[in-house]
Amino acid sequence: MMDTMIKNNGPEKPRSCLAIILAAGEGTRMKSRLPKVLHRVAGRSMLAHVLAEVANAGADRIVVVVGPDHDEIAREVKAVSPGAEIAVQKERLGTAHAVLSARAAIEIAADDVVVAFADTPLISANVLHRLREPLAAGVDICALGFEAKNPHGYGRLLSENGNLVAIREEKDASDEERAVTFCNAGLMAFQGKKILSVLERIGCDNAKGEYYLPDAVSIIVKDGGRAVAVSATEDDVQGVNDKLQLAAAERTMQEKLRRRALAAGVTMIAPETVFLSYDTVFGRDVLLEPNIYIGLGVSISDGAVIHAFSHLEGAEIGPDSSVGPFARLRPGTVVGKSAKVGNFVDIKKASLGQGAKVSHLTYLGDATIGAEANIGAGTITCNYDGFNKFETVIGEGAFVGSNSALVAPVRIGNGAFIGSGSVITADVPSDALAIARGRQETKAGWAKVFRESQKKR
Ligand code: UD1
Ligand code: CA
Secondary structure: OOHHHOOOOOOOOOOOEEEEEEOOOOOHHHOOOOOHHHOEEOOEEHHHHHHHHHHHOOOOEEEEEEOOOOHHHHHHHHHHOOOOEEEEOOOOOOHHHHHHOOHHHHHOOOOEEEEEEOOOOOOOHHHHHHHHHHHHOOOOEEEEEEEOOOOOOOOEEEEEOOEEEEEEOHHHOOHHHHOOOEEEEEEEEEEHHHHHHHHHOOOOOOOOOOOOHHHHHHHHHHOOOOEEEEEOOHHHHOOOOOHHHHHHHHHHHHHHHHHHHHHOOOEEOOHHHEEOOOOOEEOOOOEEOOOEEEOOOOEEOOOOEEOOOEEEOOEEEOOOOEEOOOEEEOOOEEEOOOOEEEEEEEEEEEEEOOOOEEEEEEEEEEEEEOOOOEEOOOOEEEOEOOOOEOOEEEOOOOEEOOOOEEEOOEEEOOOOEEOOOOEEOOOEOOOOEEOOOOOOOOOOOHHHHHHHHHHHO
C-alpha cells in the first residue's frame, strides 16, 4: 500500500548551491566616492550583509560579480568572505549579462543557482532558503515577489491562471501591466542544469537595450518549464539606489535588530531611540535607557544598565555594571563586573576591574584599573605626547583624588592614595600617599583688610 510514497533511499542528499551576487554598477545616484554596495547598514557594508545571509542559506560556493575597476569591492569580499570568488563584468550590459560573467563558476554544475543583488541588504537567509525550496520539487525557476506600496521602477510579476508567466520591466510594460503591484525583488533561483542555456537566449531588444535576467521566466515558460513566484515582504527586499533608500534600509534594519534584542530579553524604554550594530551582543536583563548609540563590536553582559545618551564602540561591558548617562566608551574598553562608569567619562583602550568606579568627568586612555579602585572626578590619563601613547596602571583598591593628571607611563600601586589636584609623573608604591600640587598658604584676616582698603578708594 502507498508504495509510491515510500522513499527508501536513506536521508536525502542536500542539494548543492552556487550563489551569484551581482555587485557591478556605477551607483552614481549615491553621489559618493564609495561604490554603492560598500555603503554601510548597521555598521557593515550592504555587500557583507548579503554575503553573510547567502552563506547562512547554505551556499556551497559564492561568486561576486564586480565591475572592471572595483578593487575596493574585491577587497571587501576577501575580508568578509575569503572563500568567495570574484568574476568581472567588463561592460555593464544588464543583470543577465552580469550573471553570465560568472560562467566559469556556473559550468561547475550545482543543483541550485541563486542570484542575489548586493544592493538589497535586508535579504535574510530564511527568504533565500524559501526561494530555493521549490527547486527541490522540480521547479525550473523561482522569482521573489513582493507587494509594493509604490511599484514605480520595479519589474512586475505577470501571471496567467495563477501561474507566473513573465516579468516585465517598468519601462517595457503596458498600462495594464503597470497596474500590477506584485513586483520583482530581483532575486532568483534556477535549476542549475538549465540556467546557462536559458541565459544564452536572453536578448536585449527592450527599452533599456539591456540583457534582463527576469526575461528568463518567459523563456522557461515558453519551453514548457515551471516558474513560480515566492513572496517576501517589502522590508525583506528593499533595494538601495540612493542615499534616501540607504536611510530607509537603515531604518528597517534597526527595527529588525531592536526586535531581535527585545525578543532576547533586553529591556528598552524607548527602542526607537536606541541604535544598534549588526554584531551587538546582549546578555539577559540588560536595560537600555533612551538615546543610546551602539557601534561595532560591543557586548553587554547580564544585568548591565546603559543610561541615556551614551555612545559605545568596541567595548565589553561586564555583568551588573552601569554605564552613563553621557558616557563615551571607545574601542578597547573593558568594564568589569559591577563596575561603574558615570557621566561625562571618556574611555579608550582601558579596562576597569571588578567593582571599580569612575563616576564623573574623566578621561582614561591606555590604562588598566584594578578591582575596587576609585577614580575621582576630573581625573585625566595623559597618555599621549604628540607622537606615542603610554600606559597607566592603577592597582586594586587605589584611590585617585579628584582632578588628578596621571602622566604616563606611570604605575600606581594597590591601595595607594593620590591627593586631589595632583600631577603624577612618577610611580607610586602600594599603600603610599602621593600629593603633587602647590602647597596651600592661608593668610588670616587678609580678605577683610583688602575689602576695606578697596571701599575707601
Ligand atoms: C532590477 C530588476 C527589476 C527589479 C529590481 C528590484 C532587472 C533587469 N531588473 O532592477 O525587475 O524589480 O531590480 O530591485 O534585473 N548589476 C550588475 N551588472 C549590470 C546591471 C546590474 O552587476 O550590468 C547589478 C547591480 O549592481 C545591482 C543589481 O544588479 O546590484 C540590480 O541592478 P539595478 O540596475 O539596480 O536593477 P534595477 O533597475 O533596480
Ligand atoms: Ca536596484
